[in-house]
Amino acid sequence: MAATPVKEEEFDESVYENMMIPTPVGDFYTVPYRGLLVADVRNDADRFKDATDVLRFLVQHDPRRVNHSQKLIRNGAGDPIVFLQRKMTSLHYRWSAYLGDKESEENYLFTMRMPSGIHKHVKFHIFLPGNLDKKSPDFVVKGEFKDHTYTISHRDVPVAQASEVHEMV
Template sequence: MSFSVPMPSAGPSAAPLSTAITVVSSQFLASYPVNLYISEKLVTIKEGAFTVTDVDGKDMFTVEGSFFSLHDTRRLLDSSGTPILTFRQKITTVHRRWQVYRGDSSNSKDLLFSAKKSGLVQFKTELDVFLATNTKEDHHDFKVKGSFREKSCTIYSKDNTILGQMHKDCGVKNSILGKDVFAVTVYPQVDFAFIVAVVVVLHEINQDRKGED
C-alpha cells in the first residue's frame, strides 16, 4: 500500500530527530513538519466520525465508529478506505483506557499501543501512552500534556522530546469542515498516523468526561 506524504507546510521549525519515531508505519514519516486538520463531522449516523485533511484540504484519513457495538470501537481509514488502525475502549477500567490495533484487527498480537488518563482527577489534561512491548507499564513511552478544553496539548516522547502539538483552528475551516476542528502539527521524522491516533484517543477520553478538563 502506498501513501502520499503531505508536502511541506508552515509550522514550527524543528530539526529531524536522530532516530525516527515509528509506531504505525514508516510510510507516515516526513523530513519536515506536517500540519493536519482534524474535523468532527457535523451530521453523521456514526459515533466518533472525523475527517483528517492536510493544509490543502486533501483527505488523509477518516475516523469512524458505530453506535451498534458492544464496545466503543473506532477505525482509522486511509483516503482509499483501507483500515489502518482499530481503536477499542476497555470498559472495565476507571482510567478510560483505549487500545489501538493494527489494521482491522482486535487480536492481542496486533496491539500497537494503549493510552489512558494519568490520574482519576485531573485539573489539566494528561495522558500516558504505552507501547504493546511495554507489558509492565512501569513507565510511559509517550505523554500528552496540556488543556484539551482549549485544544492545546503537546505529545512528548519518554525523554521529553516534543513530537507533535495540537491547537484550536479558529479560521473558516470551522464552519466548512465540521463542528469541532483543530490543527495538529507533527514534527519531522515522527509517524503522523500515530500522532493522529493519539489525538483521536485523547478526544474520545475527554468526550467521555463530558467536557471536563
C-alpha cells in the same frame, strides 16, 4: 470561508537530529518534516486534511455509543489503519490499539491510559509492547481534547501538535 491561520510556535529542529522516535503504526505514516493537518470535527467522524486540502486521516466513531468506546482510524483512501477499543475493566480510561479494523491479539500495537481520573488538562500515557515495566510511557498525549488542542511528546520532547482551526464566516 477561509481558515484562521494557526500560529506556529518556536521550533528547534536540532532537538530531533539524533533522536530515535518509535513508530507505533509503521514508518509509512511518519514524515521527517513538520506538516499541518486541519481537523474537521463532526458527529460521525473527524476528518484530517493537509494544507492542500487532501484527506489524510479519518477517525470514525459511532455517536450512539456511550463515551465513543470504539474508534477506527482510516487513511485518506478509506483503508483501516488502527482500531481503538476502550477497556471497561479499568477505573481509569484505558484503550488498546490494534492494526487494522478489529481487535485481535496478533495485531496489538499499544495501550493508551490516563494516569489519573482527575486532571485539569487531560493526559494519556502510551505504552508500546516492548515497554514491559510500564514505569515511564513511550509517548505522552496532553491537552484539551474538547477543544481539539493537544501535544504528543516522546521523552518530554514534542513530536506532534494539534490545534483546532476555526472557519471565518
